[in-house]
Amino acid sequence: MGRVLLGILLGFVLFPAALLLYFQYGFPPLAVGDKPFWGEERLTQAPLHSLVPRVAPKFPPIALTEENLVAGAHVYVDQCAMCHGLHGKPAPIGSRMYPIAVPLWEHTAVEDQIGVSGDPPGETYWKIANGLRLSGMPAYQGVLTDTEIWQVSLLLANANKPLPPAALSLLHDQEAQPEPKAAKKSSPVADE
Ligand code: HEC
Structure with a gap:
């Protein structure tokens, strides 16, 4: 009986109290670069894979x-590229966010996948419309x-x-494109 008490x-009392005191007066992770607390990664990532589907x-x-x-490419460049590239x-x-805003135009660890191309569009729709708590992902409904x-x-x-060329040209970094030859010729002051 004593053990049960x-x-x-x-x-029910000491553990929650210690947790509250830690968050109020301790040094819980607050800065993006701080080490995540135990289970934080799971807390933020698990519903992405279990609830959203x-x-x-x-x-x-x-x-x-x-x-x-x-x-879609116009929307992306206007609203998403600043975080997702x-x-x-x-x-x-x-x-520089926790969790990071995944680069949506880079190859992933899974062969032939880029960004979230492996996810059904409905799941991506849900994430964009509703946003994701405990992350910087805004809700775009409205x-x-x-x-x-x-x-x-x-x-x-x-x-x-x-993808259609008109979409690709919006999604490629314009500054990284090689300068058109004509433009080069018209500027005789070269870097050499
Ligand atoms: C202010 C920065 C920011 C903006 C702007 C933003 N996002 Fe996000 N987004 C995030 C972060 C941070 C996450 C990571 C959430 C996580 O992993 O829990 C995320 C997650 C996502 C995911 C889920 C990725 C995954 O691994 O399942 C998708 C899809 C997404 N964003 C699409 C978009 C689209 C499309 C837009 C524009 C309409 C957009 N985001 C705008 C920060 C942003």
């Missing part, structure tokens, strides 16, 4: 057309229209497939 005291819509209400992909140009602030959210979701689901 001790267990109750430890489990259960609640996400199954079928996109818009068709996979060139027009929708190009519109462009082709060949990771976003400087993306890796900021973008439903169609715009689907357009960018379709784009990301097809990131590893051939």
Whole structure:
């Protein structure tokens, strides 16, 4: 009986009290570069893989057309590139977040996948529309229209497939493009 009481005291009173005191007066991880507390990574990542597939819509209400992909690229460049980067140009602030904003135009550890191309578009739609707590991922419902959210979701689901040139030219880092030859010729003051 004594043991049960001790267990109750430890489990329901002392442990939560110690936790509260730690967060109030201790040095819990607060800065992005701090070491995550035990289980923090699990806390932020587990629902992404377990909950989202259960609640996400199954079928996109818009068709996979060139027009929708190009519109999705416009949305992406305006709203997402600052955190998730462009082709060949990771976003400087993306890796300085906890959790990081995954670069959505880079190859992943899984062969032939780029960004979230391995996820069904409905799951990506859900994440963009609702945002993700305990991360810097904003909820875009009310900021973008439903169609715009689907357009960018379709784009990301097809990131590893051939995309319309008009979408690609928006998504490639313009500064990293080689200068057109004509422009070079017209500036005789070269760096050499
Ligand atoms: C202020 C920075 C920021 C902006 C702007 C932003 N995101 Fe995010 N996004 C994040 C962060 C941080 C995460 C990581 C969440 C996590 O791993 O728990 C994330 C996660 C995601 C994910 C889930 C990735 C995964 O591994 O499942 C998708 C998809 C996504 N963002 C798409 C977008 C799209 C599309 C836009 C623009 C409409 C956008 N984000 C705008 C910061 C941002």
